[in-house]
Amino acid sequence: MATTERPVFVFDGDCAFCSSCARFIENRIKPAADVVAWQFADLGALGLTEDQVSAAVYYVAPGRVTAGPAAIADLLRRAGLVWRAAGSVLGLRPITALAWPVYRWVARNRHRMPGGTAACALPPNHPARAS
Template identity: 65%
Template sequence: MDTATFVYDGDCAFCTTCARFAERRIPGPATIVPWQFADLAALGLTVDECEQAVQWVGTDGRRAAGPDAIALLLRGSSRLWRTAGRVLQFRPVRAVAWPVYRWVAANRHRMPGGTAACSLPQATRERLYGAPPAGSAN
């Protein structure tokens, strides 16, 4: 793999807004892609993992999820963002980051830009709204 990959839930408006922010404001070598359009098998990821948290797959195959994935995304960027990534990986901060991440993930449909569909598991979304677009690797 030539570049690291950061995978998020493209069906969630809140997640998509955050990913777009990262693409615009956090320069780095990572490809940021919704899991619905990613080759999950090639990345070594499952739908369940991607529904639970954002995912990071490094060029060396190293994987991380949730705030650990966010920290690695930040660490591949400019000095300011690298510093934020290091802080996020600092053990006391990391201990708080995971519960906060889980709370945000569980309530993302209530976040600015979130929609009711953000709170539904993929199987339910497919049943209600149809399968992901053709060409996605799921």
């Protein structure tokens, strides 16, 4: 469980694609949450492990911890009106369930995404690759 008052969105700061997405979130979406690379976060205080955050993004708020598309939905719901609407749709259970395979595909192929580099590639034995 989170020990922070302000929500935190945790991403992989070692991945150029993920860092580009985080900059977009901070500069364009401007959520009422801190956007932090897990490498600089106090994972213990957030109730997260390195295995968890290396496999997916996380949203941590008092009484709520979500991962992957659900975390993105929670983050969007903390932003402006248009983003809140998008987050509300993404947060619908059937939509979130459909978004997980897409999220996992992007995670496995993030080194091929715009802004991604070979350093973004997940190792063959990484938990996110098994999904």
